[in-house]
Amino acid sequence: MKPRFIMCICTGQCPGFKSLDLWALINYVRNELDVEYAIVHPQLCVDDGDRFFKDYIKPDVKYIIGACDPKMQRKMFKDAFLESGGDYDKQVISLDLRNISTEEAMKKVKEVVESLK
């Protein structure tokens, strides 16, 4: 099964993503990389993010999550995975895509997608 890419864009207001061209990244991932699809969520670490995960997570699917610090992501997302029958540590590859250029973000995602083949 191909991985899914989820980009969390921190409401669109966070200065950490100022240098990222979100739509260039998403269109690159969905069109050029070997993923099932790529989606954007505005703020995964709040209540509607939890509700989204609980609706969305399937066992045995890999999720590549582009967002903030991977340690913070783990803290914020692992319970929602557990409650949806998933296993964060087995299913998620988290990437910190803050404060880097769009090209660097594309390269990081590409490396992970290729490592999962």
Ligand code: SF4
């Ligand atoms: S998960 Fe990280 S990137 Fe996403 S909204 Fe929360 S702090 Fe921002």
